[in-house]
Amino acid sequence: MSIKFKKVSAFDRGILLDLLTNAYSFDCRNKQCWGSDWQTFDDFFFDNLQIADKCGFVTTLNYEAIGFVSWDPRNIPKYVEIGHNCITTKCKGNGYGKIQLQEAVNRIAQNDVRKIIVTTNYSLVPAQHMYESIGFKEYQRRKNESNSNFTGEYIDYEFFYN
Ligand SMILES: CC(C)(COP(=O)(O)OP(=O)(O)OC[C@H]1O[C@@H](n2cnc3c(N)ncnc32)[C@H](O)[C@@H]1OP(=O)(O)O)[C@@H](O)C(=O)NCCC(=O)NCCS
Numbered sequence: 791m792s793i794k795f796k797k798v799s800a801f802d803r804g805i806l807l808d809l810l811t812n813a814y815s816f817d818c819r820n821k822q823c824w825g826s827d828w829q830t831f832d833d834f835f836f837d838n839l840q841i842a843d844k845c846g847f848v849t850t851l852n853y854e855a856i857g858f859v860s861w862d863p864r865n866i867p868k869y870v871e872i873g874h875n876c877i878t879t880k881c882k883g884n885g886y887g888k889i890q891l892q893e894a895v896n897r898i899a900q901n902d903v904r905k906i907i908v909t910t911n912y913s914l915v916p917a918q919h920m921y922e923s924i925g926f927k928e929y930q931r932r933k934n935e936s937n938s939n940f941t942g943e944y945i946d947y948e949f950f951y952n
């Protein structure tokens with residue numbers, strides 16, 4: 791097993807959309823609901839590669855892209871918000887999501903910031919376990935009245951550096 795973290799700019803436009811589409815393929819409603827957000831996100835990172843390389847990375851296993859994580863630094867020093875992140879279906883459940891998130895937490899720590907926040911959904915159980923096992927604490931739940939309400943309520947997490 792050889793896990794490596796690579797710059798987004800080392801990949802072709804569309805990779806982030808492909809990884810998200812794959813990781814969320816367990817329910818076709820995910821792509822119907824979020825597919826255009828994923829496309830917008832991919833476009834933004836590939837139109838702004840200096841931001842993409844500072845605020846995210848792609849994880850590879852034996853040279854194949856298996857996931858990525860991104861974050862939004864615009865509220866530093868108050869907090870950083872974790873954004874899209876995923877691991878492809880065939881690679882899930884092997885600890886890679888946790889390894890990837892821990893690397894993101896380590897990189898974010900290079901900034902002048904003490905807190906990271908992230909929001910997930912009630913039905914995204916592996917994501918909840920991943921955040922909790924890295925040390926994120928749930929601090930509130932919110933009703934989801936958007937067109938993604940089939941994924942259940944929002945769960946907001948926060949993480950504090952010591
Ligand atoms: C969330 C995601 C990135 C996790 O990646 P992964 O490589 O499968 O996760 P890991 O193997 O590192 O496991 C992380 C935790 O989830 C648990 N977990 C993994 N798969 C699980 C499953 N199917 N059901 C319940 N728990 C599960 C693991 O046991 C581990 O928790 P632990 O440390 O308490 O044992 C991946 O499932 C994914 O891409 N999901 C779809 C996209 C998504 O939800 N992104 C996050 C949006 S907020």
